[in-house]
Amino acid sequence: xxxxxxxxxxxxxxxxxxxxxxxxxxxxxxxxxxxxxxxxxxxxxxxxxxxxxxxxxxxxxxxxxxxxxxxxxxxxxxxxxxxxxxxxxxxxxxxxxxxxxxxxxxxxxxxxxxxxxxxxxxxxxxxxxxxxxxxxxxxxxxxxxxxxxxxxxxxxxxxxxxxxxxxxxxxxxxxxxxxxxxxxxxxxxxxxxxxxxxxxxxxxxxxxxxxxxxxxxxxxxxxxxxxxxxxxxxxxxxxxxxxxxxxxxxxxxxxxxxxxxxxxxxxxxxxxxxxxxxxxxxxxxxxxxxxxxxxxxxxxxxxxxxxxxxxxxxxxxxxxxxxxxxxxxxxxxxxxxxxxxxxxxxxxxxx
Ligand code: GTQ
Numbered sequence: 224x225x226x227x228x229x230x231x232x233x234x235x236x237x238x239x240x241x242x243x244x245x246x247x248x249x250x251x252x253x254x255x256x257x258x259x260x261x262x263x264x265x266x267x268x269x270x271x272x273x274x275x276x277x278x279x280x281x282x283x284x285x286x287x288x289x290x291x292x293x294x295x296x297x298x299x300x301x302x303x304x305x306x307x308x309x310x311x312x313x314x315x316x317x318x319x320x321x322x323x324x325x326x327x328x329x330x331x332x333x334x335x336x337x338x339x340x341x342x343x344x345x346x347x348x349x350x351x352x353x354x355x356x357x358x359x360x361x362x363x364x365x366x367x368x369x370x371x372x373x374x375x376x377x378x379x380x381x382x383x384x385x386x387x388x389x390x391x392x393x394x395x396x397x398x399x400x401x402x403x404x405x406x407x408x409x410x411x412x413x414x415x416x417x418x419x420x421x422x423x424x425x426x427x428x429x430x431x432x433x434x435x436x437x438x439x440x441x442x443x444x445x446x447x448x449x450x451x452x453x454x455x456x457x458x459x460x461x462x463x464x465x466x467x468x469x470x471x472x473x474x475x476x477x478x479x480x481x482x483x484x485x486x487x488x489x490x491x492x493x494x495x496x497x498x499x500x501x502x503x504x505x506x507x508x509x510x511x512x513x514x515x516x517x518x519x520x521x522x523x524x525x526x527x528x529x530x531x532x533x534x535x536x537x538x539x540x541x542x543x544x545x546x547x548x549x550x551x552x553x554x555x556x557x558x559x560x561x562x563x564x565x566x567x568x569x570x571x572x573x574x
Contacts, residue, residue, distance in 0.1 A: 259500060261532035263308040264300040265516035270338075270507075270526035273315060274379075281317045281377055286324055292317050293382060296504075298530050301387075308502035308530045310388035310555045311481065315528075317379050318343055318372045326369035326400030331386040332434075332478045333362040336506060336551050337442075338381055338526055342374015347438050349408030352415075354378065357442025357508060359468055359551075363434040363478055364389075365396070369404050381506050381528065383553050385480040414438040418471050435470035435477040445485055461497040461569070462539070463488040476557045488512060488541035488548040495538070499567040502533040503554035510548030512541040536570050 239245065247254075277294055286292060293314040297305045307313040316335070318324060320342070335345065336359050343354045348366045362368045372378050389395050417425050418437050428436065448466055458464040465486035468477050476482035482501075485508070488494075496515070505514075511524040515538040516531060523529055531537060541548040559565035 259534040261309065261502065261534060262300045263298045263306070263502060263530055263532040265519060265521060265532060265535060266298055266530040267521050267523055268296050268528040269524075270315075270528070271524070277315055277317045277379065278377060281319050286318070286322050290327075291324055291382075296528055296530075300532075304387060304390060306387040307504055309533055310385060310391070310558060311502060311504060311553065312382075312384045312386055313504050313506075313528060314382040315379060316370075316382050317377050318370055319377055320372050320375055323371040323404050324369055325403045326367050326405050328365050328367045328398055328400070329386070330364050330394055330396040331384045331389045332364045332480055333368075333382065333384045334477070334481070334483065334553075335360045335362070336381045336383070336483075338379045338506075340372075340374065340376055340378030343370060343372040343378040345370045346405045346407060349405055350414060350438050351407045351411040352439045353412060354380065354439075355442060357445060359440040359445075359477075359483060361435055361438060361440075361477055367400050367405055369400070371404060381551075383481065383504070385478075385555070388480055388555070388558065412439060415441060419444065421471065424471050431472045433470070433473065433475075433479045435468075435472070437471065437477075440468050440477075449487055458487075460495040461537075462486050462494065463492050463541075478557070479561070480555065480558050481553050482556045483551070483553045485549065485551050488539060488550070490541060490543050490545055490547065492539070492541040492548070494540065496536055496570050497538075497567060498534050498536045498570055499554075499556070500533050500559050500565055501554040501556035501567075503531045503552050503556075505529040505531060505550050505552045508549040508551050510541065510543065510546050512539065512543070512548045514539050 280292055293316045295305055296307050296313045298307050337354045337356050339356055341355055344351050345360055345368055347362055347368045352360050414437050452464055463486050465484055468483040470477050507523050507525055507527045514521050516535045
């Protein structure tokens with residue numbers, strides 16, 4: 224038998240290293256943790272603090288120079304490669320009146336959630352989509368997309384992409400379109416209008432893709448969906464009145480790698496503590512409140528963005544006596560579910 228001191232000096236360690244091999248017994252605990260340990264840490268990006276800097280770059284950096292003018296929201300635990308949480312990235316993009324962000328496509332799936340402004344459009348595979356605050360616009364992988372702004376004042380939105388996953392899988396592709404902007408080839412906003420009825424959807428498209436055919440999920444419909452919920456509905460004990468944006472073909476998430484939700488926390492809401500293997504990002508649409516993440520309390524306010532690492536113990540609260548809080552969120556739950564790795568549980572807080 225070899226003792227541990229002998230092991231330190233055993234020349235066989237260096238010999239196997241030179242041969243491209245390693246002793247599993249020195250790696251075991253890290254490779255097979257008892258439970259997930261996220262590289263991401265909990266973090267809150269303050270919209271009111273970032274916004275002036277975003278506008279500074281809007282004044283000093285042209286879209287010809289920047290391609291996309293975006294402040295990436297990089298998790299302090301995930302700088303290389305940069306990500307917001309595990310397989311997801313979020314950023315805050317600004318475009319000014321008269322500007323165009325040139326057409327391109329990438330293998331990564333993307334979507335945008337509009338924060339402020341009016342009069343901008345994104346064209347996705349030849350469909351012009353009008354962007355208004357609270358709208359969710361999908362740019363599925365390998366769809367051409369460009370943005371332009373005809374309105375007044377800055378247009379700002381939250382971007383989300385799954386590039387950390389796509390790059391980890393070494394499946395990233397990127398192409399510029401042949402000209403700066405696409406010409407529309409179908410009527411504006413047609414996909415949202417055709418699918419708005421939900422129970423009566425165009426049946427001639429036989430693709431039935433895992434990617435939603437809807438380009439824009441307008442905020443006006445989201446509000447209508449909330450208004451239709453019964454007054455005394457209890458909702459989820461952890462998430463309140465939570466709605467999922469769905470792919471009308473499957474009833475499942477809008478894209479195979481990202482699920483999008485919006486939730487209303489009524490005044491005084493105190494959520495139960497829970498954890499999930501999925502990692503998520505929250506964006507405050509309205510209101511303010513707190514989230515306990517692994518026993519640390521974080522305040523959040525209007526338009527902030529919050530990183531929630533996978534398997535962290537979380538608890539949401541809306542302490543206001545009178546105001547609802549509305550959160551938009553996205554997560555990698557569909558990836559974990561597809562691979563049989565999704566778990567969630569109610570939990571006691573530690574400590
Ligand atoms: O608007 O197409 O934040 O391609 C990152 C990559 C936005 C976009 C991002 C992108 C875009």
